[in-house]
Amino acid sequence: MSDDRKWSQHDYHHPAAGWGAAASVMRVLAGEREAIDGPRAIMRMNHENGGFDCPGCAWPDDLKGLKLDICENGVKHVTWEMTHKRVDREFFARHTVTELRDWSEFELEDQGRLTEPMVYEADTDRYAPITWQAAFALVGRHLRELDSPNQASFYTSGRLGNEATFLYQLMAREYGTNNLPDCSNMCHEASGRALKASLGTGKGTADLKDWETAEALFIMGVNAASNAPRMLTALTEAHRRGARIVHVNPLVEAAARRAIIPHDFVGMALMKSTKTSNLNLQIRPGGDMALMRAIAKVLLAKAEHDPHAVDREFIDRHTTGFEEYRALCQDTPWEVLERQTGLERPQILDAAEVYAQSDRTLISWCLGVTQHEHGVDTVREIVNVLLLRGNLGREGAGPSPVRGHSNVQGNRTCGIDHRPEPEFLDRLGEACGIDPPREQGMDTVATVRAMHDGSVKVFVGMGGNFVMAAPDTPYTAEGLRKCDLTVHVSTKLNRSHLEHGRDALILPCLGRTEKDHQRAGIQSTSVEDSMSMVHLSVGMKKPASPHLLSEPAIIAGMARATLPESHTPWERYVEDYDRIRDTMAKALTGFEDFNRRVRLPLGFRLVQPARELVFHTPSGRAEFSHAELPDVVPAADVLVLQTMRSHDQWNTTIYSDDDRYRGVRNLRTLILMNAGDMRDRGIGEGDLVDIESTSKDGSRRHLRRYRALAYDMPRGSAAGYMPEMNVLIGAADYSTQSDQPLMKNVMVRVALSTDRATGENRRKAAEQPRS
Ligand SMILES: Nc1nc2c(c(=O)[nH]1)N[C@H]1C(S)=C(S)[C@@H](COP(=O)(O)OP(=O)(O)OC[C@H]3O[C@@H](n4cnc5c(=O)[nH]c(N)nc54)[C@H](O)[C@@H]3O)O[C@H]1N2
Ligand SMILES: Nc1nc2c(c(=O)[nH]1)N[C@H]1C(S)=C(S)[C@@H](COP(=O)(O)OP(=O)(O)OC[C@H]3O[C@@H](n4cnc5c(=O)[nH]c(N)nc54)[C@H](O)[C@@H]3O)O[C@H]1N2
Numbered sequence: 001m002s003d004d005r006k007w008s009q010h011d012y013h014h015p016a017a018g019w020g021a022a023a024s025v026m027r028v029l030a031g032e033r034e035a036i037d038g039p040r041a042i043m044r045m046n047h048e049n050g051g052f053d054c055p056g057c058a059w060p061d062d063l064k065g066l067k068l069d070i071c072e073n074g075v076k077h078v079t080w081e082m083t084h085k086r087v088d089r090e091f092f093a094r095h096t097v098t099e100l101r102d103w104s105e106f107e108l109e110d111q112g113r114l115t116e117p118m119v120y121e122a123d124t125d126r127y128a129p130i131t132w133q134a135a136f137a138l139v140g141r142h143l144r145e146l147d148s149p150n151q152a153s154f155y156t157s158g159r160l161g162n163e164a165t166f167l168y169q170l171m172a173r174e175y176g177t178n179n180l181p182d183c184s185n186m187c188h189e190a191s192g193r194a195l196k197a198s199l200g201t202g203k204g205t206a207d208l209k210d211w212e213t214a215e216a217l218f219i220m221g222v223n224a225a226s227n228a229p230r231m232l233t234a235l236t237e238a239h240r241r242g243a244r245i246v247h248v249n250p251l252v253e254a255a256a257r258r259a260i261i262p263h264d265f266v267g268m269a270l271m272k273s274t275k276t277s278n279l280n281l282q283i284r285p286g287g288d289m290a291l292m293r294a295i296a297k298v299l300l301a302k303a304e305h306d307p308h309a310v311d312r313e314f315i316d317r318h319t320t321g322f323e324e325y326r327a328l329c330q331d332t333p334w335e336v337l338e339r340q341t342g343l344e345r346p347q348i349l350d351a352a353e354v355y356a357q358s359d360r361t362l363i364s365w366c367l368g369v370t371q372h373e374h375g376v377d378t379v380r381e382i383v384n385v386l387l388l389r390g391n392l393g394r395e396g397a398g399p400s401p402v403r404g405h406s407n408v409q410g411n412r413t414c415g416i417d418h419r420p421e422p423e424f425l426d427r428l429g430e431a432c433g434i435d436p437p438r439e440q441g442m443d444t445v446a447t448v449r450a451m452h453d454g455s456v457k458v459f460v461g462m463g464g465n466f467v468m469a470a471p472d473t474p475y476t477a478e479g480l481r482k483c484d485l486t487v488h489v490s491t492k493l494n495r496s497h498l499e500h501g502r503d504a505l506i507l508p509c510l511g512r513t514e515k516d517h518q519r520a521g522i523q524s525t526s527v528e529d530s531m532s533m534v535h536l537s538v539g540m541k542k543p544a545s546p547h548l549l550s551e552p553a554i555i556a557g558m559a560r561a562t563l564p565e566s567h568t569p570w571e572r573y574v575e576d577y578d579r580i581r582d583t584m585a586k587a588l589t590g591f592e593d594f595n596r597r598v599r600l601p602l603g604f605r606l607v608q609p610a611r612e613l614v615f616h617t618p619s620g621r622a623e624f625s626h627a628e629l630p631d632v633v634p635a636a637d638v639l640v641l642q643t644m645r646s647h648d649q650w651n652t653t654i655y656s657d658d659d660r661y662r663g664v665r666n667l668r669t670l671i672l673m674n675a676g677d678m679r680d681r682g683i684g685e686g687d688l689v690d691i692e693s694t695s696k697d698g699s700r701r702h703l704r705r706y707r708a709l710a711y712d713m714p715r716g717s718a719a720g721y722m723p724e725m726n727v728l729i730g731a732a733d734y735s736t737q738s739d740q741p742l743m744k745n746v747m748v749r750v751a752l753s754t755d756r757a758t759g760e761n762r763r764k765a766a767e768q769p770r771s
């Protein structure tokens, strides 16, 4: 365990990005022996005309085209895929699955790229090679033998390109199910549902140009320096032009201080950093909705004597439900707002003033807002606040959720949706000559439950690492083990391959950086970024192994074996992805003339009706929401734990045990706490503690011997790392609004460890007053 090694924590005083990032990149490149290839590939990444889309985050590419707008974590991500290491048949012959289960996440992925299809053999407890044809036949046989198509579930991780995505959902629907869970069930489901209800569109309306022209930016619940590093560019530029930046986060993250942008050569050379914040509000976990309501309350009070405080003309012309919202804000007492935000009134007034002074405000958010019980209500409250001053449909303004995986937004656009709209299905049915199922399918949480009760028997994972990403790790693992068949289309070995069904396949695919050679020549695929730009991505590296297939080819292979009578031209689609795009142009709104438009130098932007002030809501207007404020104050001895990413990881992929901006080295088994909360519990810096969570259903879960570290954060809050901490989140712990697991809202009790306690700990524990 990492904890046996020397760990440390210190304050990190340096600006975000800058030379720390550059040094870290070089370490990763050196570690992967990619010092030559790495930088060359990166020069091609995210570039106008040619080059591949960074498989890192979903931040859009700079509209000005060629600019070295790369980020440290994107570099790490690409290099990780381009490793020279290989997991071949000899590797699987050497290790049983039981043995591999003892390996860490890092050790598993560190073995390198998968090279050929493998099938699980129970008698040897090993994966053995299988031909592609036999692998597809096995999938086909299982799927054809099920009593109902709804006994299969088809997961997607947000890497999948648009063309493969379209084929994947087509296969599932032609086969007969809407069981299409995806990773966005765990990140932005709440944003999608809220924006749809308020504005009639499931996406943000702001684009990069708006980021470049906003006068005020509210950045809520995102660790941008680690998870969307290219946002740092937008923030430094915003600060230089005089925009005001408010960060809302229980932690003061690196992006909320100062930054040096690595492509800013002058800044780098002179060590000149730029401020990236005017105000930091260290909100109580889950307090964001109360903060938005408080800001609205201030504005509405101001509007009584200042006609410019709210935009009455916009409200009257474009919205509904304003009067009721005004009454709701008036009726919410200040004491409640202060207690629920955990902030002092002057801080809230400062934030409201920033908002009131700005004519162009953009609000951006990520998981700190969505992974809560009331994530949907909170995002709707954010929209309420934007509507009050007409911050929609004009430059420099609007809602701008930071999406996660590089193509998670494109996945949804291209049909990965377990609750598809009837109009979508109608059009799909017509364009593809199929009769899609109409009933709602299962999302991630429902799929895990169904694997347990036996109603899902076949699980297919297109990318991702389901067992580690989903909550309640042992429960999810057990669910997968109960399946008749598990299939994982992957680039690297991970734990989801080891917690497998009775039959199990690992199907290795090309990565985004690699050449995809099909009959019609080198193929490219398209992706959609956080700001609705669709553009082509083309790989240029030699594939990691000659036996890899592209994702479209693997999907087509599975589809043909499952649906031998299908009229869908699966083989022809794989020969030339232009043919897939031609069908997408007919089936998907906004994709007209797809093949031509996607080849424009920067691709094209999907039309965003809400941005044009066209609202596909029941009223035809933007709708104010009127939700009750939830009580987010935990019981006296309970802490609200958030599970987050370190700087050195990509979701379930761990690059190292360091978390540079939080000053942590060599330690992941940690819990960050407020110093006062530690004192109350008799916990000293670096002490070993046990963490007990209480689920909604009353069940309890434990993590033992974690190190407690004091951190600048509100009383009653705590933080630690995903995916390890998923064992604390019960299967019942998901939001009833979004069905998203409550990954930022785990109710825990923390005490000195009694597990194999050291003498020192046993003594300290004994000194604690009994409750
Ligand atoms: N390098 C790297 N980049 C990534 C990823 C990665 O793992 N590594 N993952 C990608 C994916 S899939 C996603 S979805 C995104 C995730 O991007 P983030 O949302 O930044 O992910 P987290 O690390 O979970 O950080 C959550 C942030 O929310 C804050 N927070 C927690 N609770 C609250 C709250 O109640 N209110 C507020 N206002 N803030 C709160 C936390 O302190 C933290 O700063 O990043 C994407 N980009
Ligand atoms: N406790 C807690 N849990 C969380 C979260 C949290 O904040 N807290 N965040 C949630 C969020 S936001 C998300 S998005 C999920 C992430 O969930 P997933 O998307 O399921 O997980 P990843 O770790 O991104 O998947 C990594 C695997 O993807 C495969 N892979 C990489 N590149 C490719 C490719 O090009 N093609 C294919 N087919 N496979 C590829 C590799 O085999 C690698 O092992 O985790 C969720 N889980």
Ligand SMILES: [Mo]
Binding pocket: 183, 186, 187, 403, 404, 405
């Ligand atoms: Mo995500």
